[in-house]
Amino acid sequence: MxxxxxxxxxxxxxxxxxxxxxxxxxxxxxxxxxxxxxxxxxxxxxxxxxxxxxxxxxxxxxxxxxxxxxxxxxxxxxxxxxxxxxxxxxxxxxxxxxxxxxxxxxxxxxxxxxxxxxxxxxxxxxxxxxxxxxxxxxxxxxxxxxxxxxxxxxxxxxxxxxxxxxxxxxxxxxxxxxxxxxxxxxxxxxxxxxxxxxxxxxxxxELPSQNKTAMPGAAKLLEISRGVTLIFANRDICLALIIRILCNLALFGFPIFMPLHYTSQNVGFTPEQWMRIWGIFFLVQPVTNVLWGIIGDRIGWLFQMRWVGFFGCTITTLLFYFMPLYFPANLGMAIFFGLLLAFTITSFVPMGAIFPMLAPEHKGAAISVQNLGGGIGNFIGPAIATVLFSASFDIKTVVICYSALYFIGGVLTWFIRNPQPARVPVKTETDLTSLSLKEEK
CATH class of the missing domain: 1.20.1250.20 (MFS general substrate transporter like domains)
Known part of the structure; x- marks a missing residue:
C-alpha cells in the first residue's frame, strides 16, 4: 500500500x-x-x-x-x-x-x-x-x-x-x-x-477520521447521552436491549443454585465433580465463541440467536436441571448436558454485532447500550432466583422461569429489524473503495 x-x-x-x-x-x-x-x-x-x-x-x-x-x-x-x-x-x-x-x-x-x-x-x-x-x-x-x-x-x-x-x-x-x-x-x-x-x-x-474529537463540547455530551436516549428513540435498540438482558440468565444465575442441586442426595455429585462440570462448561467457550461468530456471519445473526440461542436455551436449561435426576452421579452425562448448555449460550455472540449495526451513525452509543444490557443481565439472573427463593419456590421453578424467559426472548427477535448486511466479496481496489463508501454511509 x-x-x-x-x-x-x-x-x-x-x-x-x-x-x-x-x-x-x-x-x-x-x-x-x-x-x-x-x-x-x-x-x-x-x-x-x-x-x-x-x-x-x-x-x-x-x-x-x-x-x-x-x-x-x-x-x-x-x-x-x-x-x-x-x-x-x-x-x-x-x-x-x-x-x-x-x-x-x-x-x-x-x-x-x-x-x-x-x-x-x-x-x-x-x-x-x-x-x-x-x-x-x-x-x-x-x-x-x-x-x-x-x-x-x-x-x-x-x-x-x-x-x-x-x-x-x-x-x-x-x-x-x-x-x-x-x-x-x-x-x-x-x-x-x-x-x-x-x-x-x-x-x-486507529483511524482518526472515524472518531469525533472535533465535535463541540455540547455535542460530545449529547453523543455520550445517546447511550440512554437511543433506547427510547430507536425501537429496535430497545428490543435488542431486552434480549441482551435475557441471553445470559443461566450463565450468571446457575452458579447461585445449581451446585446445591448437583450435590443434593437425589443427584449425587461431590463438590469437586460439580466444579469439574462447570469448569468444562467454560473451557469450551473460547472455541464455541469463535465458531458461532463465523457461523452467524454466514447463516444470519438473528436467525442463529433465535433458534440456537433462545429456543436452544429454552431446552438446554431444562435438560441441565432434569437430566441428572435421571442419570444420578453420572459424570459423563452431566458433562455432556453442560456442553449442550455452553453450545447454545455461546451462540449469542452476534449480539455484539447487532447493536452497532442497528444504529450505524452512533455505533459507540449503541455499544454502550449493549454494555448496559450486559450489566443488567449479570444482575437479573441471580435477582430472579433470589426473589423466587424468597417466595418459597424451589430450584425447579427458577429453572422453568429461566426457560420461559428464553422462549420469550426468541419470540422478540421476530420484532427486531434485521441489520445484517449482505456478504460482499472484496477482490479489487475498486471493490474496496466501493465497500468503504457503503460502510461510511
Whole structure:
C-alpha cells in the first residue's frame, strides 16, 4: 500500500485481511485482551476469602464486590460513547493507567494496611478501569471490521476475554498463592496488566477520521447521552436491549443454585465433580465463541440467536436441571448436558454485532447500550432466583422461569429489524473503495 492511499481505501484494505474471522491487523490487540484480563481477574478466586481472613466479616467482603460491580457497570455504559468520541486507543491507555494506579493504592493502603474504608474506595475506583480498556478495544474492532464479518470479529473478543478472565485467571492463583502468598500474587497481576496494555498500545492504530474529537463540547455530551436516549428513540435498540438482558440468565444465575442441586442426595455429585462440570462448561467457550461468530456471519445473526440461542436455551436449561435426576452421579452425562448448555449460550455472540449495526451513525452509543444490557443481565439472573427463593419456590421453578424467559426472548427477535448486511466479496481496489463508501454511509 502506498502512502498516497486514501484513508477510506486503507481502512477497507486492512479490513479485508481476515483469518478465521479475526481481522489480522488487530491480532495483537486480541492477545493483549487475554493478557490484560488475566491480570484483572487473578484476585477473583481468593480475594473475598482474604478480606475475611484479615479480620473483616462476610457482609463487608460482599460490599467490596458490590461497589466494584456498580463502578464497572457505569464504566461499561460510558466506554462505548467516549471511545467513539476521543478514540479507542486513548481510552485503552486511560484504562491501563487507571488500573495500575488504583490497584497499587488498593494493595498498599487498603489490603496491606487492613484499612477497610480504603479497600472499599480504591477497589471501587479500580472497577472503572477494565471496561475502559476492554470495551474501547471492542469499539476499535467495530470500526475496523467489515460489517458482514462483525460477528466473527466480536466472537474472538469474547474468546480472548474467556481465556484470560475465565480460564488463566482462575487457575493461575492455585500455583502462585502456595509459592508466594496472597499479596505477592496481587502484585504479580500488575505485570499482566502492564504487558497487555503495552502490547495493545504499541501495536494498534486507529483511524482518526472515524472518531469525533472535533465535535463541540455540547455535542460530545449529547453523543455520550445517546447511550440512554437511543433506547427510547430507536425501537429496535430497545428490543435488542431486552434480549441482551435475557441471553445470559443461566450463565450468571446457575452458579447461585445449581451446585446445591448437583450435590443434593437425589443427584449425587461431590463438590469437586460439580466444579469439574462447570469448569468444562467454560473451557469450551473460547472455541464455541469463535465458531458461532463465523457461523452467524454466514447463516444470519438473528436467525442463529433465535433458534440456537433462545429456543436452544429454552431446552438446554431444562435438560441441565432434569437430566441428572435421571442419570444420578453420572459424570459423563452431566458433562455432556453442560456442553449442550455452553453450545447454545455461546451462540449469542452476534449480539455484539447487532447493536452497532442497528444504529450505524452512533455505533459507540449503541455499544454502550449493549454494555448496559450486559450489566443488567449479570444482575437479573441471580435477582430472579433470589426473589423466587424468597417466595418459597424451589430450584425447579427458577429453572422453568429461566426457560420461559428464553422462549420469550426468541419470540422478540421476530420484532427486531434485521441489520445484517449482505456478504460482499472484496477482490479489487475498486471493490474496496466501493465497500468503504457503503460502510461510511
Amino acid at each position: 502506498t502512502s498516497t492511499s486514501s484513508p477510506a481505501f486503507e481502512n477497507s484494505s486492512e479490513m479485508s485481511k481476515v483469518v478465521f474471522g479475526m481481522p489480522v491487523k488487530l491480532f495483537w490487540g486480541y492477545i493483549a485482551i487475554a493478557i490484560f484480563m488475566t491480570g484483572d481477574g487473578v484476585e477473583l478466586a481468593f480475594l473475598s476469602k482474604y478480606i475475611i481472613d484479615i479480620g473483616f466479616n462476610v457482609s463487608q467482603s460482599a460490599m467490596v464486590f458490590t461497589v466494584y460491580a456498580i463502578t464497572a457497570a457505569i464504566a461499561s455504559w460510558l466506554s462505548g460513547g467516549i471511545s467513539e468520541i476521543y478514540g479507542p486507543r486513548k481510552i485503552m491507555a486511560l484504562g491501563v493507567v487507571w488500573w495500575v494506579v488504583f490497584h497499587v493504592l488498593f494493595i498498599h493502603f487498603g489490603l496491606a494496611a487492613k484499612n477497610y474504608p480504603l479497600i472499599l474506595v480504591f477497589y471501587a475506583l479500580r472497577g472503572f478501569a477494565y471496561p475502559l480498556f476492554f470495551y474501547a478495544f471492542y469499539v476499535l474492532v467495530v470500526q475496523r471490521t467489515p460489517s458482514h464479518r462483525l460477528a466473527s470479529a466480536t466472537g474472538w473478543i469474547w474468546s480472548m476475554f474467556t481465556i484470560g478472565y475465565g480460564i488463566i485467571a482462575s487457575f493461575l492463583p492455585s500455583v502462585t498463592i502456595p509459592l508466594w502468598g496472597f499479596l505477592t500474587t496481587l502484585w504479580m497481576s500488575l505485570a499482566w496488566v502492564i504487558v497487555g496494555g503495552a502490547i495493545a498500545l504499541l501495536t494498534l492504530k
